[in-house]
Amino acid sequence: MEIPSIVGAGLIVIGAGLGIGRIGGSAMEAIARQPEASGKIQTAMLIAAALIEGIGFAALFAG
Amino acid sequence: MEKLIEQFSLGLFFWQLLLFVGLVLLLKKFAWKPILDAVEARESDIKEAISAAADAKKDMENLQADNQKLLKEARAEREAMLKEARELKNNMIESAKSEAQEEASKLVAQAQAAIESEKKAAIADLKSVVGELSISIAEKVLREELTDKAKQEKLVESMLDNATLN
Amino acid sequence: MRSKLTVRLIALLFFLLPFLSIAGEKGTETDIKSEIKAYIQHHLEDTYDFGFYSYTTDEGVHKYKGFPLPVILWDNGLQVFSSSKLHHGESVAHVGDAYYKLDHGKLYKTDAEGTINYDEYHHATNVKPLDFSITKNVFTIMMVSLLLLIVFSRMAKKYKTSALPSGVARILEPIVLYVRDDIAIPNIGKKHYKRYMSYLLTVFFFIWTINLLGLTPLGINVTNNIAVTFCLALLTYLITTFTAKKDYWMHIFWMPGVPKLMRLVLAPIELLGTLIKPFSLMIRLYANITAGHIVLMSLIGLMFIFKSWLGSSLSFVLAFGLGILELLVAALQAYIFTMLSALYFGSAVEEHDHDHAH
Numbered sequence: 001m002e003i004p005s006i007v008g009a010g011l012i013v014i015g016a017g018l019g020i021g022r023i024g025g026s027a028m029e030a031i032a033r034q035p036e037a038s039g040k041i042q043t044a045m046l047i048a049a050a051l052i053e054g055i056g057f058a059a060l061f062a063g
Numbered sequence: 064m065e066k067l068i069e070q071f072s073l074g075l076f077f078w079q080l081l082l083f084v085g086l087v088l089l090l091k092k093f094a095w096k097p098i099l100d101a102v103e104a105r106e107s108d109i110k111e112a113i114s115a116a117a118d119a120k121k122d123m124e125n126l127q128a129d130n131q132k133l134l135k136e137a138r139a140e141r142e143a144m145l146k147e148a149r150e151l152k153n154n155m156i157e158s159a160k161s162e163a164q165e166e167a168s169k170l171v172a173q174a175q176a177a178i179e180s181e182k183k184a185a186i187a188d189l190k191s192v193v194g195e196l197s198i199s200i201a202e203k204v205l206r207e208e209l210t211d212k213a214k215q216e217k218l219v220e221s222m223l224d225n226a227t228l229n
Numbered sequence: 230m231r232s233k234l235t236v237r238l239i240a241l242l243f244f245l246l247p248f249l250s251i252a253g254e255k256g257t258e259t260d261i262k263s264e265i266k267a268y269i270q271h272h273l274e275d276t277y278d279f280g281f282y283s284y285t286t287d288e289g290v291h292k293y294k295g296f297p298l299p300v301i302l303w304d305n306g307l308q309v310f311s312s313s314k315l316h317h318g319e320s321v322a323h324v325g326d327a328y329y330k331l332d333h334g335k336l337y338k339t340d341a342e343g344t345i346n347y348d349e350y351h352h353a354t355n356v357k358p359l360d361f362s363i364t365k366n367v368f369t370i371m372m373v374s375l376l377l378l379i380v381f382s383r384m385a386k387k388y389k390t391s392a393l394p395s396g397v398a399r400i401l402e403p404i405v406l407y408v409r410d411d412i413a414i415p416n417i418g419k420k421h422y423k424r425y426m427s428y429l430l431t432v433f434f435f436i437w438t439i440n441l442l443g444l445t446p447l448g449i450n451v452t453n454n455i456a457v458t459f460c461l462a463l464l465t466y467l468i469t470t471f472t473a474k475k476d477y478w479m480h481i482f483w484m485p486g487v488p489k490l491m492r493l494v495l496a497p498i499e500l501l502g503t504l505i506k507p508f509s510l511m512i513r514l515y516a517n518i519t520a521g522h523i524v525l526m527s528l529i530g531l532m533f534i535f536k537s538w539l540g541s542s543l544s545f546v547l548a549f550g551l552g553i554l555e556l557l558v559a560a561l562q563a564y565i566f567t568m569l570s571a572l573y574f575g576s577a578v579e580e581h582d583h584d585h586a587h
Contacts, residue, residue, distance in 0.1 A: 047565075051509070053513060058512045074359075074361045075366055080463075083431075084464070086431055090431050094384065095430050105392040
């Protein structure tokens with residue numbers, strides 16, 4: 001049975017969503033722990049989220 | 064993926080490359096370089112001004128410390144001068160006092176000496192006057208007495224008595 | 230206070246205009262659905278003319294409001310003609326002794342009758358001439374470039390008279406400084422960042438402006454063309470490659486502190502990694518903006534499918550909220566693109582301390 005590529009795309013979106021969610025959650029915790037470093041944490045969070053998002057999109061379009 | 068490649072438009076890519084590279088170069092020349100240079104110049108100006116202000120503050124503090132020191136010194140000097148003056152005054156008063164005392168005692172001594180000598184002179188005078196007087200009285204008395212022989216005798220006797228008593 | 234109100238009114242009008250452009254269409258429910266789908270599809274494509282809106286009259290005639298742009302083709306010599314000759318794909322353009330016709334937004338060379346042949350996948354098999362037309366997107370890029378050039382060169386001139394920012398520079402200077410202090414310097418380092426500032430600043434403001442223009446009802450959608458994002462990513466890749474120091478290449482091909490055999494395995498992976506980085510830059514920008522446009526237009530389209538007060542107002546609220554979110558995304562994608570470009574430039578000029586084990 002052939003699995004349609006849209007299922008793969010869905011799996012990728014789930015994975016990317018979980019990943020970005022984890023990053024966001026961890027960033028929130030980090031900010032709560034160290035509010036004075038919130039700027040740096042936000043920057044790092046955005047970069048990490050963007051990297052995952054990029055891979056997610058790339059896989060989505062490759063699929 | 065095929066959709067993306069199919070969608071790729073060479074013309075749009077060509078124009079985007081041309082326009083964007085041109086935009087980067089033009090903006091670099093006319094905008095970013097002057098803007099960043101101006102901002103940097105301003106930042107270094109501010110930095111310099113801040114350090115100059117800090118230097119000035121330091122100088123000021125040094126100056127103030129110097130002033131404080133000078134003031135302290137001046138105060139100490141004044142204190143010393145006052146003390147000296149006070150001492151001098153005391154000394155002067157002391158010496159003046161003693162001098163005056165000396166002078167006074169000297170004067171008193173002189174006066175006493177003078178009085179003594181005056182007294183002596185007066186006494187001598189008195190003595191001589193009294194002597195003359197007594198002689199004249201004696202003369203008178205003698206003259207009177209000598210008129211009477213008996214009395215003369217008596218007188219001589221009394222005088223002799225007195226003379227021995229004296 | 231009054232000017233604030235005016236700005237708000239204009240903003241509201243801008244939000245409402247796209248609804249008006251669809252509101253003119255008529256038909257049954259399935260018609261509307263397919264029409265909305267076609268409309269979105271059409272919006273995502275580049276066009277040869279600059280259209281503001283189109284509608285169908287009661288007589289069934291398509292009316293287009295906008296202005297034509299020049300078509301420039303290289304087809305046995307240079308061919309330049311106005312896109313008004315193409316009549317939005319409704320008729321064949323006769324230029325010199327050649328015939329051209331639009332099919333699904335793409336230009337093909339045809340015979341005098343305008344026949345378009347399709348293969349079994351419904352792809353046109355006609356010859357596509359080399360196309361350097363000033364399309365809507367190219368026109369928008371030109372306008373944005375001009376706008377940026379005027380705004381920033383005027384801003385630069387003001388610094389000659391006074392060291393303090395005045396006018397529009399008061400808003401733009403903090404952004405320029407943000408790019409310098411929070412994007413370029415931390416990622417590239419104080420020593421090398423100056424060489425990259427022009428590119429980073431231009432990329433940031435270019436993407437941001439064009440993304441913002443994409444949210445206006447002018448129907449501009451430049452950054453959801455793969456060619457545009459490919460060009461930007463390619464430039465980042467080229468700059469990274471050509472300014473890279475010895476250390477950068479050494480860490481790709483012959484990593485210090487790694488066993489010899491592992492180096493042979495890692496080298497191709499690392500080399501592939503250098504290509505994946507700009508590739509993900511390209512896809513990220515493209516996909517974010519495309520997805521935003523599709524979802525926003527779909528939500529607007531939902532209003533005409535629901536046709537009830539509750540459903541339509543709900544989708545209006547959703548579209549409005551998403552529109553505000555897209556404002557954030559427009560800035561965020563420009564920031565991410567600039568940030569990651571700076572990160573890659575930083576890795577290219579980084580000087581490693583090889584005394585430490587890696």
